[in-house]
Amino acid sequence: MSKLYFIVGSQDLYGEECLKTVADDARQMAEFFDVKLKGNVHVELLPTVENSEICIANCRKANNDDDCVGVITWMHTFSPAKMWIKGLSQLRKPLLHLHTQFNEKLPYDSIDMDFMNLNQAAHGDREYGFILARMNIPHEVVAGYYKHDDVVKKVAAFADVARAIAYSNQLKVATFGNNMREVAVTDGDRVETQIRYGWETNYYALGDLVAYINAVTDAEIDGMMALYREKYTMNTDNIEAVREQAKYEAALEKFISDKGVGAFTDTFQDLHGMKQLPGIAIQDLMGKGIGFGPEGDYKISALSAVLMEMSKGREGATGFIEDYTYDLTAGSELELASHMLEVPVAFAANKPAIEVHPLGIGGKDDPARLVFDGVTGDGIQVTLVDMGDRFRIICADIELVKQPAPMPKLPVARIMYRHKPDFAIGTAAWCYAGGAHHSVVSTALTRSDIAMFARLTKTELITIGDDTTEADLQKFFMK
Numbered sequence: 001m002s003k004l005y006f007i008v009g010s011q012d013l014y015g016e017e018c019l020k021t022v023a024d025d026a027r028q029m030a031e032f033f034d035v036k037l038k039g040n041v042h043v044e045l046l047p048t049v050e051n052s053e054i055c056i057a058n059c060r061k062a063n064n065d066d067d068c069v070g071v072i073t074w075m076h077t078f079s080p081a082k083m084w085i086k087g088l089s090q091l092r093k094p095l096l097h098l099h100t101q102f103n104e105k106l107p108y109d110s111i112d113m114d115f116m117n118l119n120q121a122a123h124g125d126r127e128y129g130f131i132l133a134r135m136n137i138p139h140e141v142v143a144g145y146y147k148h149d150d151v152v153k154k155v156a157a158f159a160d161v162a163r164a165i166a167y168s169n170q171l172k173v174a175t176f177g178n179n180m181r182e183v184a185v186t187d188g189d190r191v192e193t194q195i196r197y198g199w200e201t202n203y204y205a206l207g208d209l210v211a212y213i214n215a216v217t218d219a220e221i222d223g224m225m226a227l228y229r230e231k232y233t234m235n236t237d238n239i240e241a242v243r244e245q246a247k248y249e250a251a252l253e254k255f256i257s258d259k260g261v262g263a264f265t266d267t268f269q270d271l272h273g274m275k276q277l278p279g280i281a282i283q284d285l286m287g288k289g290i291g292f293g294p295e296g297d298y299k300i301s302a303l304s305a306v307l308m309e310m311s312k313g314r315e316g317a318t319g320f321i322e323d324y325t326y327d328l329t330a331g332s333e334l335e336l337a338s339h340m341l342e343v344p345v346a347f348a349a350n351k352p353a354i355e356v357h358p359l360g361i362g363g364k365d366d367p368a369r370l371v372f373d374g375v376t377g378d379g380i381q382v383t384l385v386d387m388g389d390r391f392r393i394i395c396a397d398i399e400l401v402k403q404p405a406p407m408p409k410l411p412v413a414r415i416m417y418r419h420k421p422d423f424a425i426g427t428a429a430w431c432y433a434g435g436a437h438h439s440v441v442s443t444a445l446t447r448s449d450i451a452m453f454a455r456l457t458k459t460e461l462i463t464i465g466d467d468t469t470e471a472d473l474q475k476f477f478m479k
């Protein structure tokens with residue numbers, strides 16, 4: 001399991017007794033977080049930093065441990081920050097500065113100089129905060145008594161984001177075919193996304209996948225069909241069309257496993273050797289945590305995989321979506337978001353139905369897809385665009401709602417949502433910010449998770465929500 005290292009700062013000025021107490025307190029705090037974050041990450045204590053050498057050794061240990069996704073630091077006493085420079089300059093893992101104390105309350109009756117020298121985070125954490133700022137090291141600060149629920153919650157969120165960054169750093173993305181012809185926003189600098197986010201994005205000929213498809217056996221298709229029948233309602237007589245999709249999923253799973261891929265793209269403009277555009281095959285795969293981007297959108301494919309990883313263990317749904325069409329009734333504007341076929345099954349509010357309908361684009365056989373209505377609740381919509389000299393993450397707060405009326409003739413899965421603070425400002429802000437029509441929607445993650453991810457990956461962030469005003473719109477334009 002992933003782990004966070006807990007590194008506590010002190011110095012040898014206060015004597016052996018003090019350092020022993022620091023180590024004991026640190027152990028108790030590490031154990032506390034280890035229990036609180038169970039099922040997510042382990043928390044392990046490293047030796048107290050008393051000098052530069054220990055700090056360097058701790059940071060190297062964190063770097064070299066593949067299971068370590070991040071580091072928590074806290075200054076129990078004063079810890080002169082020049083001792084931290086060489087270690088921190090080498091640290092390559094996400095960093096949390098926990099600004100806390102071992103004691104919650106001041107012992108007014110008994111407090112003396114010994115107590116004050118032992119418990120001086122207010123002093124030591126400011127010295128430490130300075131050096132992080134001075135060295136321009138991306139980090140998070142969480143302030144408060146460490147046992148308080150809000151502090152534990154923020155540390156847990158850091159663990160999720162750190163785990164997602166570790167996942168991101170090893171993510172391989174396969175693109176079958178290239179970007180949809182002429183489309184701008186789905187393109188991007190693949191060298192830069194590998195440097196910044198770790199995504200190894202590589203092209204494969206569709207023929208590479210077709211070879212896998214042609215090698216799938218009837219028994220493997222039967223196995224996949226049995227799973228489909230278990231999870232979904234078969235709402236078609238065209239079983240052959242569904243079997244074709246089952247074959248694609250079996251092939252994709254093998255390809256993904258052989259190449260160590262965690263996310264992929266396809267494009268309806270390149271389906272040579274395939275009878276249908278993959279529908280259920282991809283919807284079901286996204287349900288297994290595999291990232292996907294249509295029309296060659298490698299950025300949203302990778303981002304969806306990373307955010308699915310971030311949301312692991314939380315309630316709610318996370319997945320790729322496309323902005324499609326609006327209901328512009330004054331005062332109750334809504335958006336209908338969907339795709340040609342590939343809407344993540346995570347968004348299903350009801351048991352998905354397998355249906356076969358014509359696609360009307362791409363000139364292939366009628367593809368089988370899962371159709372369902374979407375989940376409801378507070379959520380976020382996140383996208384990543386390439387601004388030429390930098391990447392930009394745009395995160396909008398949204399409210400996913402029940403569709404106001406049935407849509408019996410719409411043959412694709414869909415979700416609906418309300419923009420914040422309202423339609424006019426929320427969607428104009430998205431347009432000003434250059435937000436894509438592909439995004440990741442999540443009811444499991446919050447704006448603060450995305451903001452942390454942006455800070456730790458040094459990515460520009462624009463947020464849209466109830467705090468966005470008319471006056472903010474030009475701000476996006478001016479950047």
Ligand code: MN
Pocket residue numbers: 294295322339438
């Ligand atoms: Mn699309």
